[in-house]
Amino acid sequence: MRKIYAIGAFTLLFAACKPSVSIITAPTAGQVKFTNYLAIGDNYTGGYMDGSLTVTGQLNSFPQRLFEQFSQVAEPNGAKGPFIHPLLHSDFGYPGPKLVLGYRHSTCIWYDSSLAPISYPYFTADPIDDQYFVSNKNNGQINNIGVYGLRVVDYPVAGWATAADGQGIPYARRFFYDAAATPQDELQHRVDNLYPTFFTMWMGMNDVLSYAIKGGQGDGTGNALPIVPGLGIYNPNDISPISAFDSAYDKALNTAIFNGASGALINIPDITLLPFFNAIPSDGLILDRQGQADTLLAYYAGQAWKKVFQPGKNQFIIKDHNDNIRQSVPGELILLSCPIDSIKCSGWGSTTPIPSKYVLTTDEIQFARAAIDRYNYFIYTEAQLHHLAYVDMNKYFSTLPTGAPFNGISYSNAFVSGGFFSLDGIHPTARGQALIANKIIETINSFYKSTLNPVDANKYPGVQYP
Amino acid sequence: MKKNLLASLILLSSVNLFGAGFQLNLQGIRQMAQGGTGTAWPWDASTIFYNPAGLARLKSIQAYASIAFVMPSTAYGSSMSSARTHQQTFTPFNVYIGGPVQQDSRFAIGLGVYNNAGEGMKWDDDWQGAYMVQSINFNAIMFQPTLSYRISDFISAGAGFVYGTGTFDMTQAMPVHGLNGPQIVYGDNGQAHLKGTASGVGFNAGLHIKPSDNFQIGLTYRSQVTMDVTGGSAYFTVPNSLKDQFPNTHFNTFLPLPQVASIGIGVRPSEPLTINFDLSYIGWNSYDSLKINFDQQTDALHNMHAPRHYKNTWVPRIGANYKVSKVVSVMLGANYDATPVPDNYVSPDLPDADRVNITCGASIKPFHRFTVLAAFEGTSSLKRSGKYEYGNFEGTYKTEALSFGLGVYYNL
Numbered sequence: 001m002r003k004i005y006a007i008g009a010f011t012l013l014f015a016a017c018k019p020s021v022s023i024i025t026a027p028t029a030g031q032v033k034f035t036n037y038l039a040i041g042d043n044y045t046g047g048y049m050d051g052s053l054t055v056t057g058q059l060n061s062f063p064q065r066l067f068e069q070f071s072q073v074a075e076p077n078g079a080k081g082p083f084i085h086p087l088l089h090s091d092f093g094y095p096g097p098k099l100v101l102g103y104r105h106s107t108c109i110w111y112d113s114s115l116a117p118i119s120y121p122y123f124t125a126d127p128i129d130d131q132y133f134v135s136n137k138n139n140g141q142i143n144n145i146g147v148y149g150l151r152v153v154d155y156p157v158a159g160w161a162t163a164a165d166g167q168g169i170p171y172a173r174r175f176f177y178d179a180a181a182t183p184q185d186e187l188q189h190r191v192d193n194l195y196p197t198f199f200t201m202w203m204g205m206n207d208v209l210s211y212a213i214k215g216g217q218g219d220g221t222g223n224a225l226p227i228v229p230g231l232g233i234y235n236p237n238d239i240s241p242i243s244a245f246d247s248a249y250d251k252a253l254n255t256a257i258f259n260g261a262s263g264a265l266i267n268i269p270d271i272t273l274l275p276f277f278n279a280i281p282s283d284g285l286i287l288d289r290q291g292q293a294d295t296l297l298a299y300y301a302g303q304a305w306k307k308v309f310q311p312g313k314n315q316f317i318i319k320d321h322n323d324n325i326r327q328s329v330p331g332e333l334i335l336l337s338c339p340i341d342s343i344k345c346s347g348w349g350s351t352t353p354i355p356s357k358y359v360l361t362t363d364e365i366q367f368a369r370a371a372i373d374r375y376n377y378f379i380y381t382e383a384q385l386h387h388l389a390y391v392d393m394n395k396y397f398s399t400l401p402t403g404a405p406f407n408g409i410s411y412s413n414a415f416v417s418g419g420f421f422s423l424d425g426i427h428p429t430a431r432g433q434a435l436i437a438n439k440i441i442e443t444i445n446s447f448y449k450s451t452l453n454p455v456d457a458n459k460y461p462g463v464q465y466p
Numbered sequence: 467m468k469k470n471l472l473a474s475l476i477l478l479s480s481v482n483l484f485g486a487g488f489q490l491n492l493q494g495i496r497q498m499a500q501g502g503t504g505t506a507w508p509w510d511a512s513t514i515f516y517n518p519a520g521l522a523r524l525k526s527i528q529a530y531a532s533i534a535f536v537m538p539s540t541a542y543g544s545s546m547s548s549a550r551t552h553q554q555t556f557t558p559f560n561v562y563i564g565g566p567v568q569q570d571s572r573f574a575i576g577l578g579v580y581n582n583a584g585e586g587m588k589w590d591d592d593w594q595g596a597y598m599v600q601s602i603n604f605n606a607i608m609f610q611p612t613l614s615y616r617i618s619d620f621i622s623a624g625a626g627f628v629y630g631t632g633t634f635d636m637t638q639a640m641p642v643h644g645l646n647g648p649q650i651v652y653g654d655n656g657q658a659h660l661k662g663t664a665s666g667v668g669f670n671a672g673l674h675i676k677p678s679d680n681f682q683i684g685l686t687y688r689s690q691v692t693m694d695v696t697g698g699s700a701y702f703t704v705p706n707s708l709k710d711q712f713p714n715t716h717f718n719t720f721l722p723l724p725q726v727a728s729i730g731i732g733v734r735p736s737e738p739l740t741i742n743f744d745l746s747y748i749g750w751n752s753y754d755s756l757k758i759n760f761d762q763q764t765d766a767l768h769n770m771h772a773p774r775h776y777k778n779t780w781v782p783r784i785g786a787n788y789k790v791s792k793v794v795s796v797m798l799g800a801n802y803d804a805t806p807v808p809d810n811y812v813s814p815d816l817p818d819a820d821r822v823n824i825t826c827g828a829s830i831k832p833f834h835r836f837t838v839l840a841a842f843e844g845t846s847s848l849k850r851s852g853k854y855e856y857g858n859f860e861g862t863y864k865t866e867a868l869s870f871g872l873g874v875y876y877n878l
Contacts, residue, residue, distance in 0.1 A: 021543030405858035408597030456546040463646040465705035
């Protein structure tokens with residue numbers, strides 16, 4: 001007996017030296033029922049990353065993270081699951097290969113090889129991926145209907161899924177209940193099937209992005225006309241018309257809340273701060289010697305525009321959307337789609353202007369930002385009107401250029417190294433998605449008085465280096 | 467024309483930082499057992515540390531050695547996860563030799579070798595704060611040659627030059643992945659490992675005032691010792707494609723061990739009982755930020771600068787020594803060690819909080835001239851919630867520690 005006491009005392013001594021702090025509390029739902037969660041949206045919602053769609057991307061989308069946190073809430077108000085994505089079968093990318101970091105060789109300098117996103121070299125198309133996705137749960141339940149490429153103004157377009165498929169964007173065709181129906185019908189179908197008690201709606205980014213990633217090829221004034229009169233498909237190279245945006249958004253939202261669901265409306269970030277628009281600096285024309293500057297000055301001597309060439313960094317020569325050749329000004333953006341080899345090897349940006357489809361000029365940037373502000377104003381008024389949480393993602397993204405630290409990592413909008421955006425420079429990494437989920441959770445908690453826990457975003461996959 | 471566009475694309479952005487040294491208060495076993503008091507009462511040769519002026523009060527030259535076993539443990543919790551540091555035992559030690567040069571001489575000399583700063587923590591490699599710190603170990607040993615002079619029976623003075631030497635070792639996860647190939651593996655992080663030796667100089671001076679045998683006062687000032695780490699080694703474990711961005715290189719930094727001013731009062735209300743009060747003012751505000759400079763910098767590897775903004779603190783201590791018999795004494799004490807770390811700078815490499823230390827101990831004098839000492843200290847920090855804003859790392863910490871001390875001394 002005595003011996004046991006001795007051991008007991010000893011254990012106690014060590015137990016005294018093992019403090020524990022567990023402050024994870026059971027989350028509560030506040031004024032919301034998270035029981036049936038429906039995610040409505042586009043590329044980000046669908047988990048598109050690294051220039052393609054993969055199972056990993058889908059399962060690391062912010063709706064998945066949100067569902068996991070919602071399901072920590074006890075019954076009856078916690079999310080009950082399953083949370084069904086129209087999952088792919090392969091992880092190589094669909095329909096084309098995903099991007100991975102690899103070595104890209106310059107075409108003109110044999111020894112020049114730099115670390116850059118390249119197409120996944122071992123890609124093979126998986127025929128199962130291309131098949132129609134059948135959900136065998138609860139009469140075809142799908143909870144995440146985020147679909148790449150969908151704009152708000154596409155919601156009333158009949159056969160949009162088929163049309164997009166024809167453009168090489170097969171994601172909607174893979175799971176829409178009827179490819180000939182409108183995205184609005186698809187939403188209605190899912191609402192009728194799921195009876196969502198909570199939804200997130202993050203739409204509208206593509207209404208500006210599809211203009212910007214093509215270097216601003218429309219007139220940018222927000223008065224785009226349908227490219228096919230009667231069908232209602234607005235010019236995808238232009239900014240969606242404001243009035244069409246408002247009415248389609250309003251209709252979709254009214255469908256989402258028809259059964260009395262609570263929800264969060266997420267606004268549109270300033271897309272011009274995405275790495276896609278910032279990875280290549282507009283002053284990337286590096287001149288080593290005064291002689292090079294003199295050569296360029298002589299080359300453009302006949303031009304009326306203001307030009308500055310000197311040793312060091314110089315603004316690239318570009319062509320704007322009016323086909324005028326000129327030197328870019330600080331603040332103008334060169335797109336990541338611009339072929340680097342043409343700059344390195346073919347004199348793009350110096351003796352040959354960078355084509356306008358790879359450039360966002362000052363006025364184009366203004367058009368994009370003005371449209372975003374205008375769309376966001378509408379989303380805000382909708383949230384107010386319907387008493388829904390308004391997630392100011394625009395504000396959160398605006399903290400990225402100076403670095404947004406999280407658990408010791410400073411996330412930024414820097415291309416590849418910033419950690420937030422994946423290798424396509426547009427869509428988030430799994431960690432970026434988790435940080436987005438945290439921002440949404442923060443807003444839900446303050447609006448609906450819930451106590452959802454945030455997620456440790458650093459647990460999820462980041463950029464893999466070779 | 468050369469247009470090197472992609473050179474600056476692969477930057478890393480971890481918020482890098484590492485820890486402060488923290489003070490140990492285990493330089494003498496009898497003092498440790500009395501809450502760390504010792505400024506006013508020159509018990510033994512460890513007064514070389516506690517108050518150099520006390521050395522001239524010793525009756526003869528004394529040789530002193532002690533060792534402590536410190537077992538700290540820190541727990542962390544947040545709304546995302548909880549964690550605890552690994553069990554580790556640290557063994558700070560002290561050696562003193564010194565006393566009056568001759569019987570009844572006013573002049574005393576001595577040498578002290580003591581550990582007065584150190585910290586060590588090891589977390590799981592993939593814990594929530596891994597990008598702040600995975601493990602840290604800092605240990606400083608001070609060498610202090612000391613002179614002391616008894617001006618009169620009323621007052622004596624003493625001072626010592628302090629040379630500090632130490633080691634520093636720290637690991638931190640880096641947010642680069644792919645070390646195990648292209649497959650996504652959880653916890654597949656890069657790692658930065660900084661390792662180096664540190665050194666610094668300072669001094670320790672004191673006055674000892676003895677109005678009577680039963681009432682004594684001590685005043686001490688220990689200067690700041692800035693421990694410079696020069697030519698430390700920085701190793702980076704990163705995927706092959708980033709090796710040229712993170713070359714193994716050398717780094718320099720410094721850790722200021724703070725200046726401390728103390729006043730102590732000791733009273734002996736009756737023959738067997740001595741009571742000591744100490745009050746120290748600790749100049750932590752010298753630890754304003756941590757700067758690490760790398761010899762070789764790249765687009766991705768920059769000098770680091772982490773704000774600390776520590777605040778000066780007051781530490782009150784109380785202790786008592788009770789002489790049970792000619793052979794045995796027992797000790798009891800306590801102190802309240804307020805944290806220098808402001809709420810917005812609580813970081814997991816040194817999640818400091820206000821600490822309460824309760825101490826006790828005993829001494830036995832089995833033979834003439836020879837004494838054996840033992841002490842126990844229990845440390846409990848208050849649970850502290852804080853955030854390191856610079857890295858946006860939030861959580862609640864609780865630290866506990868058990869320390870055992872053993873010592874011997876011999877009067878020559």
